Amino acid sequence: MTLSFLSYQNVDENFKLTGETGSYRYMAPEVFRHEFYGTSVDVYAASMIFYQLFSFQQPFYGINPVDAAKLASMESLRPTMQKNLMPGSLAKVVRAMWDADESKRPTFVQIIDLLDPIHAQYKLEEETRKKATCCVIS
Numbered sequence: 001m002t003l004s005f006l007s008y009q010n011v012d013e014n015f016k017l018t019g020e021t022g023s024y025r026y027m028a029p030e031v032f033r034h035e036f037y038g039t040s041v042d043v044y045a046a047s048m049i050f051y052q053l054f055s056f057q058q059p060f061y062g063i064n065p066v067d068a069a070k071l072a073s074m075e076s077l078r079p080t081m082q083k084n085l086m087p088g089s090l091a092k093v094v095r096a097m098w099d100a101d102e103s104k105r106p107t108f109v110q111i112i113d114l115l116d117p118i119h120a121q122y123k124l125e126e127e128t129r130k131k132a133t134c135c136v137i138s
Contacts, residue, residue, distance in 0.1 A: 024065035029073035047097030
């Protein structure tokens with residue numbers, strides 16, 4: 001699939017933007033460290049959003065946001081992924097998205113490829129559940 005906006009910018013291009021832009025809790029470690037960075041910083045931020053969606057709390061809740069960014073950047077701290085917080089297959093994707101090594105984080109296109117089979121499994125389970133539902137006759 002080719003997206004038209006990709007022709008305007010090389011998606012592999014690194015950026016040197018103002019450091020520490022954005023919310024500290026969602027900030028990729030390389031941004032906090034004022035390093036050159038690419039689009040994987042958005043993948044990292046998305047992982048924090050996924051975490052928040054399933055945990056119902058901000059990443060690094062209870063830690064000062066600047067301290068959280070510092071710990072994530074210098075000590076590779078990540079939010080606690082409690083058992084059964086999210087389905088194991090999705091937790092694996094989220095962990096890959098927040099990898100400390102930005103070159104190991106999947107791209108958004110790869111994330112879609114990783115999520116497709118998870119979606120298919122849930123769809124199959126839903127269809128099976130619907131077929132198993134019995135009708136009530138009055």
